[in-house]
Amino acid sequence: xxxxxxxxxxxxxxxxxxxxxxxxxxxxxxxxxxxxxxxxxxxxxxxxxxxxxxxxxxxxxxxxxxxxxxxxxxxxxxxxxxxxxxxxxxxxxxxxxxxxxxxxxxxxxxxxxxxxxxxxxxxxxxxxxxxxxxxxxxxxxxxxxxxxxxxxxxxxxxxxxxxxxxxxxxxxxxxxxxxxxxxxxxxxxxxxxxxxxxxxxxxxxxxxxxxxxxxxxxxxxxxxxxxxxxxxxxxxxxxxxxxxxxxxxxxxxxxxxxxxxxxxxxxxxxxxxxxxxxxxxxxxxxxxxxxxxxxxxxxxxxxxxxxxxxxxxxxxxxxxxxxxxxxxxxxxxxxxxxxxxxxxxxxxxxxxxxxxxxxxxxxxxxxxxxxxxxxxxxxxxxxxxxxxxxxxxxxxxxxxxxxxxx
Amino acid sequence: xxxxxxxxxxxxxxxxxxxxxxxxxxxxxxxxxxxxxxxxxxxxxxxxxxxxxxxxxxxxxxxxxxxxxxxxxxxxxxxxxxxxxxxxxxxxxxxxxxxxxxxxxxxxxxxxxxxxxxxxxxxxxxxxxxxxxxxxxxxxxxxxxxxxxxxxxxxxxxxxxxxxxxxxxxxxxxxxxxxxxxxxxxxxxxxxxxxxxxxxxxxxxxxxxxxxxxxxxxxxxxxxxxxxxxxxxxxxxxxxxxxxxxxxxxxxxxxxxxxxxxxxxxxxxxxxxxxxxxxxxxxxxxxxxxxxxxxxxxxxxxxxxxxxxxxxxxxxxxxxxxxxxxxxxxxxxxxxxxxxxxxxxxxxxxxxxxxxxxxxxxxxxxxxxxxxxxxxxxxxxxxxxxxxxxxxxxxxxxxxxxxxxx
DNA sequence: CCTTCTTAGTTTCAAAGTCAGACGATGTAC
DNA sequence: GTACATCGTCTGACTTTGAAACTAAGAAGG
Numbered sequence: 001x002x003x004x005x006x007x008x009x010x011x012x013x014x015x016x017x018x019x020x021x022x023x024x025x026x027x028x029x030x031x032x033x034x035x036x037x038x039x040x041x042x043x044x045x046x047x048x049x050x051x052x053x054x055x056x057x058x059x060x061x062x063x064x065x066x067x068x069x070x071x072x073x074x075x076x077x078x079x080x081x082x083x084x085x086x087x088x089x090x091x092x093x094x095x096x097x098x099x100x101x102x103x104x105x106x107x108x109x110x111x112x113x114x115x116x117x118x119x120x121x122x123x124x125x126x127x128x129x130x131x132x133x134x135x136x137x138x139x140x141x142x143x144x145x146x147x148x149x150x151x152x153x154x155x156x157x158x159x160x161x162x163x164x165x166x167x168x169x170x171x172x173x174x175x176x177x178x179x180x181x182x183x184x185x186x187x188x189x190x191x192x193x194x195x196x197x198x199x200x201x202x203x204x205x206x207x208x209x210x211x212x213x214x215x216x217x218x219x220x221x222x223x224x225x226x227x228x229x230x231x232x233x234x235x236x237x238x239x240x241x242x243x244x245x246x247x248x249x250x251x252x253x254x255x256x257x258x259x260x261x262x263x264x265x266x267x268x269x270x271x272x273x274x275x276x277x278x279x280x281x282x283x284x285x286x287x288x289x290x291x292x293x294x295x296x297x298x299x300x301x302x303x304x305x306x307x308x309x310x311x312x313x314x315x316x317x318x319x320x321x322x323x324x325x326x327x328x329x330x331x332x333x334x335x336x337x338x339x340x341x342x343x344x345x346x347x348x349x350x351x352x353x354x355x356x357x358x359x360x361x362x363x364x365x366x367x368x369x370x371x372x373x374x375x376x377x378x379x380x381x382x383x384x385x386x387x388x389x390x391x392x393x394x395x396x397x398x399x400x401x402x403x404x405x406x
Numbered sequence: 407x408x409x410x411x412x413x414x415x416x417x418x419x420x421x422x423x424x425x426x427x428x429x430x431x432x433x434x435x436x437x438x439x440x441x442x443x444x445x446x447x448x449x450x451x452x453x454x455x456x457x458x459x460x461x462x463x464x465x466x467x468x469x470x471x472x473x474x475x476x477x478x479x480x481x482x483x484x485x486x487x488x489x490x491x492x493x494x495x496x497x498x499x500x501x502x503x504x505x506x507x508x509x510x511x512x513x514x515x516x517x518x519x520x521x522x523x524x525x526x527x528x529x530x531x532x533x534x535x536x537x538x539x540x541x542x543x544x545x546x547x548x549x550x551x552x553x554x555x556x557x558x559x560x561x562x563x564x565x566x567x568x569x570x571x572x573x574x575x576x577x578x579x580x581x582x583x584x585x586x587x588x589x590x591x592x593x594x595x596x597x598x599x600x601x602x603x604x605x606x607x608x609x610x611x612x613x614x615x616x617x618x619x620x621x622x623x624x625x626x627x628x629x630x631x632x633x634x635x636x637x638x639x640x641x642x643x644x645x646x647x648x649x650x651x652x653x654x655x656x657x658x659x660x661x662x663x664x665x666x667x668x669x670x671x672x673x674x675x676x677x678x679x680x681x682x683x684x685x686x687x688x689x690x691x692x693x694x695x696x697x698x699x700x701x702x703x704x705x706x707x708x709x710x711x712x713x714x715x716x717x718x719x720x721x722x723x724x725x726x727x728x729x730x731x732x733x734x735x736x737x738x739x740x741x742x743x744x745x746x747x748x749x750x751x752x753x754x755x756x757x758x759x760x761x762x763x764x765x766x767x768x769x770x771x772x773x774x775x776x777x778x779x780x781x782x783x784x785x786x787x788x789x790x791x792x793x794x795x796x797x798x799x800x801x802x803x804x805x806x807x808x809x810x811x812x
Numbered sequence: 813c814c815t816t817c818t819t820a821g822t823t824t825c826a827a828a829g830t831c832a833g834a835c836g837a838t839g840t841a842c
Numbered sequence: 843g844t845a846c847a848t849c850g851t852c853t854g855a856c857t858t859t860g861a862a863a864c865t866a867a868g869a870a871g872g
Binding site: 161170217218219231233235236238240241242243244245246247248249250252253254264265266320321323324325327328329330331332357358359360361362363366 | 567576623624625637639641642644646647648649650651652653654655656658659660670671672726727729730731733734735736737738763764765766767768769772
């Protein structure tokens with residue numbers, strides 16, 4: 001490709017050096033700190049090449065050296081550890097819940113350097129929500145004095161299914177004002193930054209993979225028990241999206257063949273049984289007055305018998321729904337997040353029992369079930385992590401080699 | 407380097423040239439026939455490099471040229487199409503069913519050049535079964551005059567779960583003599599060839615991906631309704647294995663909470679309802695005499711009311727079990743194979759109905775459900791395809807670069 | 813304190829690979 | 843036959859690479 005005046009826009013010597021840089025950056029992203037020798041092993045490059053690549057990266061300010069950590073009893077010259085320079089790139093995370101928009105700015109290694117949450121009725125005011133987030137983004141840039149060019153992109157996590165190719169939302173019946181919208185395009189045109197949109201459960205599982213409980217496992221299911229119930233699934237280290245990006249719609253798995261009619265038109269969906277809203281509604285019915293999800297949390301803490309029982313039943317239902325997922329995906333870890341996760345063992349215990357009852361030993365023997373360690377920040381941080389995940393690509397150079405695997 | 411006589415047995419400078427070769431071979435494996443220009447686009451290499459790599463590959467007999475296919479109305483010099491040389495490598499496929507072992511020898515492009523099936527009571531005689539397969543392999547080599555060194559490996563598909571890391575079988579309660587065995591090791595030591603073992607449903611989905619109905623879709627579920635019920639799952643083009651390699655165990659998904667006790671110890675597993683054995687047993691009970699699976703097929707064809715009803719109910723149950731899989735994985739295509747698939751629409755129709763009833767529109771609108779196009783050969787060919795899948799790696803050179811993705 | 817040993821990182825240099833662009837080849841269109 | 847379009851090869855310049863030599867920095871031992 002040539003520039004406007006036919007000048008050769010260096011542009012394309014291509015993929016060899018870039019590949020080395022990319023691998024180096026990826027290794028550092030994954031591992032945090034590594035010496036050049038470690039890098040040599042992880043990237044497959046020779047010592048000389050690593051040395052040269054690292055020299056460049058340090059020169060460009062993407063990587064920095066640390067004083068040797070002076071670990072245990074070592075022999076020989078101690079290594080110099082390297083890590084990504086936190087300030088070499090920034091990423092925004094936006095979490096669009098039902099009653100709030102949260103925006104964070106994260107540095108290259110995932111540290112949150114700016115954070116703001118705004119309460120707003122998201123479901124009914126898409127435009128306002130986006131405006132709020134966009135202005136948060138502007139404020140963050142100003143407050144932290146970050147140049148727009150230093151931002152790698154915006155990751156948006158949203159509490160409804162996101163269509164894969166189009167980026168369109170599938171928010172029917174739950175977030176009316178968002179139906180058919182493409183928040184990716186809206187954010188992009190209003191911020192002039194790259195934008196990626198994903199479902200919030202997917203964002204959460206990303207966060208758990210990177211910062212939380214799922215760092216060591218490659219097969220994880222994250223279930224988010226919120227107004228909607230969704231799952232973020234990682235198999236073999238890869239996020240599972242499905243043909244339209246709608247994978248993980250656990251909320252509409254049938255758990256009670258003749259149960260309540262769901263907003264989706266079927267009956268007995270998990271969502272009608274185990275979402276915080278459904279549980280609260282159950283109590284409302286028996287008490288004859290409205291019980292909110294917030295109130296529910298208090299009741300549980302107080303040990304209210306009705307609330308306890310309702311949560312237990314919800315856990316049991318989630319367990320039954322997950323049983324088939326476990327048989328199908330053979331995960332190693334299940335994490336539960338969302339408002340209802342605050343109930344802790346009260347919820348997990350019946351879940352585990354139901355899972356054990358409906359799966360076979362080979363699948364449940366090693367299976368761990370726990371609550372999210374990050375909750376609350378999981379979705380935003382995951383959204384930002386989505387952007388950080390391809391930071392190595394963006395930083396390794398302007399020149400895109402084919403994205404094939406080797 | 408492409409000098410006519412610039413032969414240089416450089417052996418191991420490592421991973422750069424190899425990478426080009428690898429990508430070229432992969433592209434040819436996937437696409438079948440490509441011109442050099444196509445390769446240039448698919449591999450990201452420059453014309454010159456492609457030319458040089460192809461020159462080498464032709465020289466080594468891995469790739470061959472074809473006369474231009476002389477397609478439509480084209481302008482300019484017609485391309486020379488290239489494809490893999492079928493004889494550049496061979497792969498064995500072994501399908502270990504319940505009552506037979508089938509062994510095929512396939513060439514590099516997947517054509518079957520030798521085929522033998524042996525009837526044997528596999529479940530109770532593991533050793534004999536392996537011996538039979540091993541001797542088939544020897545015979546195949548002799549009959550086709552193929553040198554052992556030309557064989558890339560053996561793919562073994564077997565009708566029970568296979569543990570991922572160990573290669574151990576999980577055949578409890580279904581193939582007694584195989585429990586805890588590692589057929590991979592046994593084949594390897596007796597044939598001195600590389601061996602890979604997978605579950606037969608996984609083998610089938612591989613075959614469908616490569617030769618059958620799933621070539622154009624990246625998100626596919628293959629359900630095999632045989633003595634056991636298993637599913638082979640592909641998501642985003644990748645086989646889904648799960649943490650222990652036990653993904654796809656659809657047979658033990660609960661479909662009738664208070665149903666028959668299953669060999670796995672739970673109740674109402676899909677297998678107790680929808681396996682051919684279970685369906686046949688249902689008829690046996692009402693008729694007061696034993697009905698075999700083979701007989702079942704005849705009865706269905708004759709339109710026997712009882713058999714028809716039993717199959718319909720099985721289909722309905724499969725549909726219900728798959729519903730949750732569909733919500734979880736959002737596949738584009740479901741294929742049904744195994745003995746019961748012969749029932750065709752009789753089985754599929756109630757399956758579709760149950761699926762529609764228990765999933766939401768966004769997930770089932772585009773979903774196709776059909777029977778395997780290959781059945782009978784699917785498992786063996788898939789097993790062989792497993793080996794062919796890494797033919798590019800093996801053929802691209804002795805020098806293994808790190809298996810990272812770019 | 814000095815030598816020796818071990819591992820880390822850099823430099824050097826020849827070998828090898830890749831790219832861009834020039835060039836030849838081979839067909840269609842008119 | 844000429845113009846044109848695309849395909850494929852060749853050449854020279856440039857970049858990257860890896861082996862080995864070399865320097866660095868600490869520990870162990872006398």
